[in-house]
Amino acid sequence: MDLFQLTYFIEVAHKKSFTKASKALHISQPSISKGIKALEEHWNVRLFDRKGKNVELTERGSYLLPRIEELIKNFTRLNEEMESPHFLNAGKLAIGIPPMIASSFISPFISHFITSYPNIELELTEVGSQDVISAIDEGLIQTGFVALPIATEMPYDFFIFTKESLEVVLWPNHPLAGKTSLTLEDIKEEPLVYYPKSFSLNSYIRSFYQQIMAHPKIVCQSSNWDLLVEMVGSHLGIALLPQSICKRIPDGKAVHIPLTDPEIYWTLAMIWKSKGFLSHPARTWVQSFKDYFKDTHL
Numbered sequence: 512m513d514l515f516q517l518t519y520f521i522e523v524a525h526k527k528s529f530t531k532a533s534k535a536l537h538i539s540q541p542s543i544s545k546g547i548k549a550l551e552e553h554w555n556v557r558l559f560d561r562k563g564k565n566v567e568l569t570e571r572g573s574y575l576l577p578r579i580e581e582l583i584k585n586f587t588r589l590n591e592e593m594e595s596p597h598f599l600n601a602g603k604l605a606i607g608i609p610p611m612i613a614s615s616f617i618s619p620f621i622s623h624f625i626t627s628y629p630n631i632e633l634e635l636t637e638v639g640s641q642d643v644i645s646a647i648d649e650g651l652i653q654t655g656f657v658a659l660p661i662a663t664e665m666p667y668d669f670f671i672f673t674k675e676s677l678e679v680v681l682w683p684n685h686p687l688a689g690k691t692s693l694t695l696e697d698i699k700e701e702p703l704v705y706y707p708k709s710f711s712l713n714s715y716i717r718s719f720y721q722q723i724m725a726h727p728k729i730v731c732q733s734s735n736w737d738l739l740v741e742m743v744g745s746h747l748g749i750a751l752l753p754q755s756i757c758k759r760i761p762d763g764k765a766v767h768i769p770l771t772d773p774e775i776y777w778t779l780a781m782i783w784k785s786k787g788f789l790s791h792p793a794r795t796w797v798q799s800f801k802d803y804f805k806d807t808h809l
Contacts, residue, residue, distance in 0.1 A: 514586065516546040517579050520558060523547060524576050527565050601630035604792040607643035607655025608635055609710065610734050611756075612779055616673060617656065620803050627799065631792045639709030639734065647784060653793040654783040658711040661782075669780040670797070672804040677716075677775045678757045678767040680743050680750040687768070694772040699725040702748035704739050705732045712777065716751060719773055740765055753777040 522532040523543065533540040551558050558572040568576060608617055621633065636646065640657035647655060647667075659671070679693045687693060687701075699720065705727065706713045720727050730748045733739050736759075739750045743765045757767035781800055783789060789797075 514583070516550050517583060519543045519546040520550055520572075521576065521580055521583065523559065523566060524568055524572065527567065529566065530564070600628050600792060600795050602790070602792050603632045603634055604790070604796060605634040605636060605652040606796070607646050607652045608637055609639050609643065609656060609658065610637045611710070611736055612656050612658070616779065620800060623803060624796065624799055628792075628795060631795070639707060640711040641709050643782070647782070653789060654781060654797060657780055657782050658715075659778040659780055660715065661711055662714075666785045667782050668785040669782055670801055670804075671778060671780045672800075673755075674776050674778045675754045677751045677753055677770055677777055679770050680740065680752050680757060680760070680765050680767045682743055682746050683763065683766055685749070685766075688766050690768055692769045692771040695719055695723055695725075695770065695775075696772070698749060699723060700728065702730045703727045704742040704748040704750045705729045707732050707734050710734065712751075716775060719775055722773075751775065 519532065519536070519538070519542075522536055523529055526532045526535060529540050529543055529547075532538075533543050536543070547558060554571075556571040557569050558575070559566040560569055621635075624631075625633065636652060636655075638646065640661055643652070643655035643657050644661055646652045659669070679687075679698060681688050687697065690697075706716075708714075717727060728748075731742060733742070736752065736756050739752065740756075740760055742748065743750050751770065752767070760767060781797065783793065783797055
């Protein structure tokens with residue numbers, strides 16, 4: 512039994528003629544007769560009574576007709592849905608976003624994406640870069656955003672969308688506030704308001720301290736840009752923040768000075784597994800993000 516045979520059955524039932532069904536379907540009459548016979552043998556029933564050139568449904572045929580019509584209707588609808596972009600671009604998509612990245616870069620794109628693909632429901636998980644990697648490895652999310660570099664043995668693809676220097680943020684009357692540039696040697700003894708362990712910047716900045724045989728003197732940690740600036744303004748410690756965040760600091764709250772030796776960069780990338788399954792909504796998200804940032808950063 513196959514869908515063609517069921518279609519033959521419906522057409523013969525409505526036309527009450529093998530000949531008319533043959534013309535309507537553009538199928539040879541012997542093929543239709545063979546298909547109907549195959550159905551009758553499959554179910555071990557007689558579907559039609561032959562009356563001259565015309566045929567009439569048997570009692571069993573009358574019982575089957577509406578059910579087979581509903582079956583064909585549902586299959587046709589399913590086939591149309593599967594071939595429709597609306598069907599493919601629908602469903603839930605979980606994305607991992609570090610809080611520090613979300614507010615600065617991703618929010619405008621999320622608005623653009625939701626407008627473009629209203630049938631994809633986004634579930635945003637705000638965690639640090641290392642937790643984004645863990646969530647992808649465990650299959651909890653399919654793609655996310657990280658600050659590079661990251662430590663992982665899994666095969667990943669990256670799309671780097673911004674790279675900017677870190678600057679030294681101090682309170683306005685700090686002894687170093689009048690400098691035009693600073694080195695890590697200049698600030699190595701300064702108390703530091705810092706990033707949580709789950710953030711890539713935590714271990715990344717430490718590696719530069721190690722190069723000058725020093726350790727960061729961490730007084731507190733936060734994943735919130737504004738809170739870090741507030742803590743600097745309260746003289747708790749200095750901070751190392753990306754340029755884009757420094758530009759948002761209100762006048763008089765703190766000053767920011769370029770760190771020139773060494774230059775430490777905040778490199779942001781979208782990440783997803785290079786091998787294995789990636790759902791259609793996830794592929795749509797990845798490609799849309801690439802297109803968006805190529806267009807907006809020309």
